[in-house]
Amino acid sequence: MSEIMTRSIQDYLKHIYELNEYGSAASTNDLAARLNIAPASVTGMLQKLANSKPALVVYKKHQGATLTRPGEKAALEVIRHHRLLETFLVTTLGYSWDEVHCEADKLEHVISEDFEARMAKALGHPTRDPHGELIPTADLVMPADKSCPLASLRTDDTATVRRVSDDDPALLRHLRKIGVVPEVKIVVKSYSEFDGNLTLQVEGQKLNVVLGKAITSQVFVDK
Amino acid sequence: MSEIMTRSIQDYLKHIYELNEYGSAASTNDLAARLNIAPASVTGMLQKLANSKPALVVYKKHQGATLTRPGEKAALEVIRHHRLLETFLVTTLGYSWDEVHCEADKLEHVISEDFEARMAKALGHPTRDPHGELIPTADLVMPADKSCPLASLRTDDTATVRRVSDDDPALLRHLRKIGVVPEVKIVVKSYSEFDGNLTLQVEGQKLNVVLGKAITSQVFVDK
């Protein structure tokens, strides 16, 4: 009933945050799927997080979980650690962008605030990680993000790639290969009603590419 | 009964290794003191480690614990992580030598073998950490160390500081201040029978210093 932030709790909060960003409350099953944990166990943890003092989530039976302000702060703390670590691993140890996620997922719970501050300073206080994801500020504010899924663009739209989902290494390697990385400009040459495929002209690439929804829903752009 | 190396087990093995280096078997109480755990709990863990397959320690009631070869390998793995991390933190993030121990104690259990290899490469495969302690090789061999305690020197002995104990930050700051750091040469100007104090001339320092046993037993030199 107090200030103990275990690894498990940090992971629950982080994933609740990410699910909340999407739609609304994080459901038991979605959390279970993301955390690779049985739904029954998730229910137990949500009850605990809701009854802790201070409460970290708002939770009503059968209605999923939302973060309280303390819960959100704790989540942003972990997300800041994660994204700074990813940046650090790429910059300092030569990791490629498809390798950092897994390592950062373990380190994020273990580094000190001092370590966090030293990384931020050494990296020049970056605002985005290697996948273009926004890094919460040191005082735990998440910068506004107005990007939208590449999948929502249509013929003749132009946009700049801002960020890509970082949890599938194979997808990351593929995106790198076809040049779809943050800050690159793209033009939609055509859209297929039936399968949702987009044909793109990618800045710096000779040939156009055709991408399906499995990919375009994971890439976010600014128009 | 198999290959699961928890944080706890890694810590037990590391401290058993260090106690074994000293005298012989690691006693229940010494381990309990180092790990900040009740002696009764240590007994329980030693029984588990001795009965696991493969056995990680040799343990006979009332006679303390010794590492088996598999246990020693696991210990050296953790110690290699720890010492590479300390070196990395100093070199890459500007930590001072009195700040790294605590951070490395947490990170040592969490980094991957890839992380270890990248650090080693980035640092030019160092053989000693910032305190002069030897780093086990990548294939888990601990290099021979023939240094002896500074406390064992007598008047007119000359020697080179090789390593210092790294667990007391205040002592480390003091040693830094008086110039007693690895690779520095010293001359013993006098020795006091009664309190064991040594008066030292330290290379690069204007004034001699007088050090008590609390300090000279924590500093190791080569004659």
Add this chain to the structure above:
DNA sequence: AAAATTATTTAGCTTCACCTAAATAGTTTT
């Protein structure tokens, strides 16, 4: 060699974070 002291072990308990199986609630489909 007893007695006293210290070290170690045993026994029984707790908390955390999981699990499975069974019950129940909520949502669709017919």
Add this chain to the structure above:
DNA sequence: AAAACTATTTAGGTGAAGCTAAATAATTTT
């Protein structure tokens, strides 16, 4: 509006790693 299906919760249990208190073994002192 049942029936069927899906999502979620409850109930009961496990293993890891710790704890305290009491028992016992080993060592040191008298």
